[in-house]
Amino acid sequence: METLQTPGREMTDLTDYVLHLADNALILGHRNSEWTGHGPVLEQDIAISNIALDLIGQARMLYQYAARLCGGTQTEDSLAYLRDAWDFKNCLLVELGRGDWAFTVLRQFFFSTYQYLLYQKLTGSRDATLAAIAEKAVKEVSYHLRWSGEWVVRLGDGTQESHRRMEAALLELWAYTGELTTDAPYESRLSRSGVAVAVPSLQVPWTQKVTEVLREADLRLSLEALLGNTWMQQGGKLGTHTEHLGFILAEMQYMQRTYPGSNW
Amino acid sequence: MPTATNPNKQPVIQDPACQAGSDAELRFQQKVDNDLKIEPRDWMPEKYRQTLIRQISQHAHSEIVGMLPEGNWITRAPSLRRKATLIAKVQDEAGHGLYLYSAAETLGISRDEMIDQLHSGRAKYSSIFNYPTLTWADIGAIGWLVDGAAIMNQVPICRCSYGPYARAMVRICKEESFHQRQGFEILLTLSKGTEAQKRMCQDAINRWWWPSVMMFGPHDEASPHTAQSMKWKIKRFSNDELRQRFVDMCAQQVKVLCMELPDPELRYNPSRGHYDFGPIDWQEFHQVINGNGPCNRERLSARIRAHQEGQWVREAATAHAAKQAAKLEKQVA
Amino acid sequence: MTNQQNWPLWEVFIRSKQGLDHKHVGSLHAADAGMAMENARDVYTRRQEGVSIWVVESAHIHASNPEEAESFFDPANDKVYRHPTFYNLPDSLKNM
Numbered sequence: 001m002e003t004l005q006t007p008g009r010e011m012t013d014l015t016d017y018v019l020h021l022a023d024n025a026l027i028l029g030h031r032n033s034e035w036t037g038h039g040p041v042l043e044q045d046i047a048i049s050n051i052a053l054d055l056i057g058q059a060r061m062l063y064q065y066a067a068r069l070c071g072g073t074q075t076e077d078s079l080a081y082l083r084d085a086w087d088f089k090n091c092l093l094v095e096l097g098r099g100d101w102a103f104t105v106l107r108q109f110f111f112s113t114y115q116y117l118l119y120q121k122l123t124g125s126r127d128a129t130l131a132a133i134a135e136k137a138v139k140e141v142s143y144h145l146r147w148s149g150e151w152v153v154r155l156g157d158g159t160q161e162s163h164r165r166m167e168a169a170l171l172e173l174w175a176y177t178g179e180l181t182t183d184a185p186y187e188s189r190l191s192r193s194g195v196a197v198a199v200p201s202l203q204v205p206w207t208q209k210v211t212e213v214l215r216e217a218d219l220r221l222s223l224e225a226l227l228g229n230t231w232m233q234q235g236g237k238l239g240t241h242t243e244h245l246g247f248i249l250a251e252m253q254y255m256q257r258t259y260p261g262s263n264w
Numbered sequence: 265m266p267t268a269t270n271p272n273k274q275p276v277i278q279d280p281a282c283q284a285g286s287d288a289e290l291r292f293q294q295k296v297d298n299d300l301k302i303e304p305r306d307w308m309p310e311k312y313r314q315t316l317i318r319q320i321s322q323h324a325h326s327e328i329v330g331m332l333p334e335g336n337w338i339t340r341a342p343s344l345r346r347k348a349t350l351i352a353k354v355q356d357e358a359g360h361g362l363y364l365y366s367a368a369e370t371l372g373i374s375r376d377e378m379i380d381q382l383h384s385g386r387a388k389y390s391s392i393f394n395y396p397t398l399t400w401a402d403i404g405a406i407g408w409l410v411d412g413a414a415i416m417n418q419v420p421i422c423r424c425s426y427g428p429y430a431r432a433m434v435r436i437c438k439e440e441s442f443h444q445r446q447g448f449e450i451l452l453t454l455s456k457g458t459e460a461q462k463r464m465c466q467d468a469i470n471r472w473w474w475p476s477v478m479m480f481g482p483h484d485e486a487s488p489h490t491a492q493s494m495k496w497k498i499k500r501f502s503n504d505e506l507r508q509r510f511v512d513m514c515a516q517q518v519k520v521l522c523m524e525l526p527d528p529e530l531r532y533n534p535s536r537g538h539y540d541f542g543p544i545d546w547q548e549f550h551q552v553i554n555g556n557g558p559c560n561r562e563r564l565s566a567r568i569r570a571h572q573e574g575q576w577v578r579e580a581a582t583a584h585a586a587k588q589a590a591k592l593e594k595q596v597a
Numbered sequence: 598m599t600n601q602q603n604w605p606l607w608e609v610f611i612r613s614k615q616g617l618d619h620k621h622v623g624s625l626h627a628a629d630a631g632m633a634m635e636n637a638r639d640v641y642t643r644r645q646e647g648v649s650i651w652v653v654e655s656a657h658i659h660a661s662n663p664e665e666a667e668s669f670f671d672p673a674n675d676k677v678y679r680h681p682t683f684y685n686l687p688d689s690l691k692n693m
Contacts, residue, residue, distance in 0.1 A: 030339060033347075036354050037335035038566070040574025041604070042328070042362050043625055043636040049355040050639050056348050063344070077343045101577045147635055154628075157587060158580025165576070255342035255400055262458050264342040264400075264450075305663045359640055366624045369606065375626065376603050432623070439644070581628035582604065588629060 010193065013186040014127070015069045016089060017196050019079065020184070020237055022062035023090035026080060028111060029055030030248060034098045047147060051108065054140040061133050081256035085246050086239040089184075093176040095236070095245045102155050102165035107173055109148035113209050114180040116141045117202045126194040149213045156217025167222050170214075178232025181206060187237070296497050301427040304370040312496055315489070316426055317371050318387075319498060321378040324364035325389035327357045328382075329563050333397040334406060342400055349446055350403065356439050363432040370428045383568050391549070392475050394557030401454055401461075401468035407447010409469075409476040409514065415440055416510045417480065425497035448517070455521045469518070470526045477541070478549045480507035508538050515539045605654055607633040609641055612649035619651050627652075 032052035039045025063076035070079075093111060098104065119141055122134035155162040181203040183191065190196035207227075214223045235241065255264070288307050295302065302308055331354050338354065341347035365375045381387035392410055397403065418440065421433045454465040481487060481503045493499035515532070518525050529542035551557070604626040610619040622641050627633035633652040641647065661669055677683050686693065 026344075033338045033351050036338055036351055037331035037358075038570040039358075040570070040577035041626070042358055042365070043627065043632075043640060044577075045358045046355055046362070047635065047639045049351055049358070050643070053348060053351050053355070056344065056351070060344050060348070080344055081342075100573070150631060150635075154584040154632075155577070155580050158582075158584040159576070161576045162580030162583075251339050254340055259342075259458065259460055262342075262461055263453055263456075264346055303663070305660065307663070355643075359643070362625060362640060363623055366606075369624070374603060435623075578604065578628075581632065585629035585632075 010190070010195075011069065013190050014195060015066055016184075016186040017190050018062050018066040018069065018130070019087075020089035020187070022059045022066060022079070023088045024094055024111075024115075025055045025062065026059035027088070027090045027245070027248060028094035028108075029053070029059060030252060031094065031096075031098055032104070032108070035104065040101050048104070051144050051147070054137075054144065058133070058137045058140070061136075065129050065133070077256070081253045085241050085249055088241065088245060088249075089237050089239060090245075091176070091179045092233055092236040092242050093173065093179065095242055095248060096173070096176065097244055099169065099172075100165060101151075102162065103169040103172065105148050105151035105155065106166065106169045108144060109152045109213065110173060110177050110180070110210065112141055112144040112148050113206055114202065116145050117205055117209075118197050118199065121197040121202075125196070130195070152213055152219075153217045156214070156219045163218065166217065166219055170219060170222050170226065174226045174229065175231065175233045178230075179234040179236060182232070182234060182237075184237040293495075296425045296495075299423075299425075299497075301430065302425050303427045311492075312498075313371050315493065315496070315498060316429065317368055317373050319493075320364055320368040320371075320429055321373070321381065322388050322390075324361045324368060324378065325382045325387055326393065327361035327364065329389045329393045329567060330410075331357045331361075332563055332566055333393055333395070333559070334403060336397050337400060337403050340400070341403075346450070353407075353443050353446060356443065360436045360439070363435055364429075367426075367428040367432040379571065383564070383571065385555075385564070388553065390479060391552040391557060392479050393563060394552050394560045395471070395475055396558050398471075399464050399468060401451065401464040402472065404447045404450030404454065404465070405468035405472040407443050407445075408451055408517070409447075409472045410479070411440060411443040411447060412514065413476045413479040413510050415444060416506050416513075420500035420506075421498075423497070423500060429498075451521055451523075455523060465521065466523050469521075469523055473514075473526050474545065474548075475552075477507060477511065478544060480504070480510065482546070482549075511539050511541050604628045605656065607637075607652045608655050608658060609633075609637040610651040610653075611637075611641060611647035613647055615648055619649065622646070624655060630654075 029052045032048050032055065035048045036045065036052065039048055059080070060076055063079045066079055067074040067076055093107060096103075096107070099107070116138065119134040119138040123131050123138065125131045125134065152166070156166045157163070181199045183199050187196050187199060191198035211220075211223060214220060233242075289309055292302070292306075292308060292312075295306075302312075334350065334357075335354050338347065338350050341350050365378060368378060369375060378387065382389065397406070415437065418433055418437055422430055422437055424430045424433065451465050451468075454461040484490060484502045484504045487503055490499060490502055494502075511530070514525060515530060527542045529540060531540055532538075533540045552560070555561075605628075606624050607627055608624050609622050611622045612619045625633065625636050625640055627636050630652065633654075634650060637650050637652050642650070673679075
């Protein structure tokens, strides 16, 4: 049903959309930062922390933009630290527990593939701020994609144990990938006006890239078994989350909640 | 087997003529006296090598274990800006550990051996990291006091006689200066905040002050290695000299915070031109070093767990690299 | 073989800006060249220290022996005629 696009509606949609992009980046950045100090080897500890930093940097730019759209007293921090789980619009994929290194790199690979395709298109957005943010972020993401893709291949191909762990991660993560390319109402409305990216259009190139890398990782058979599995978990983009998000927020927001109204 | 010689590894040649008091040792000491750097493949006394390995690896371990108390607060940092800077800081420490392990590796020990020494308790790390980080203010106090003390110790090592160690330290000191500023900024913000924030700030200073003063090690008369290390220019100032500089610096800086250092005997002594300060609790120092600090077990077990859980990852990467190399060889053949 | 999981050591060289030589900056461990390249990027260029990276497995570098330094390098000491300042020319001569 096409509803009349009032400027007020477009404004709300835009805020929701920017928050959705920001929440995705923040929550995955937060998850990845749980590795800092605990990585499998020093060099990779540094690598995963870099990715966490890139994602948190993207989240900050997006929250700052969302705060401007909201007006009033909103800031990047009030948006990150003072909303409850049902206000968060991130995909479920990014909030799932940290998992092992196989789970971490495969999730990153799924997400970076999506984010890469998304940001590439978003550089052409009618919204100049979003286009500029995407322009900067796409460079970072293309490195994340390269890094995570190589790790997927390395672990899929490496030893029996690493292969087994990749299969387990694939099985666990797969049902959360569909949400990446299923649009929320605010997204589809904005894509029609040339502001947002129509994520269903990313599904084919996403599957193509994923298939190509998983084949190289010797995980083609496991993937094929899953491709027929069309039941996908979703809800995150509209604020219905897994149990994980509440715990993330409890930890992340603890200081701001305990000492309200303080400067840090 | 590669036939090439690793340029950064000490060749395993032991010329019997190169014993203590020999020509080689005299020439070595002359170079050190003339401020010439010793490089990995140059002749050096075995004791010098061992002392350096101990000191550099201990330093590297401190960076790595030091990631843990601060890493504690990454997921709870109170703003996005603080979260990002804290990740960057803890990540720098991983980098510093890496530079130092690399410097030690030029002396003929592998990183695996050093890590094994850490995990088995044969190697030490700075005991300051066995104290807990209980509030957000601790992140500020660590930056200001612990990193401040570390910089005080490290700047002179930039001129250390061993080339790779000196070069690693130059890099580390450059990066480290943001850490101390970051820490002080956290405390400064707290000191201007609510009553609860001010309390948090003073509490953290109270808990981190004495352990930081202890970071410079035992008094000079109780520090057996100092004389030899100074002669070799591995160490350039004594523990007590550096400690005094640190106390003088902090006694001034704490005024900017409008906070107090927890030492009733701290006061400026015009006849010495330095601050006098109270006695150090050496019993606590030795207890913490010997494993009885509040967090010794947690810190070590966190490191061991990360290493063990990473084993299958490291093996998989090695196996993949070997398969790729074999494929390439086949293609060439 | 001692330890299968011990990744080999690599030396890292970085060109800090366009027009300058690559310079040795340190070393790191990596399982293969691709990983060594990425690790070098993540470890040694976090503060925009570079525009180009070389990595080479440490075992592939051949180095001169410090024991032979005298025979290697001292013979160049007395060949001052290789330097422009060796030649005496009048100050009035310009552009040379």
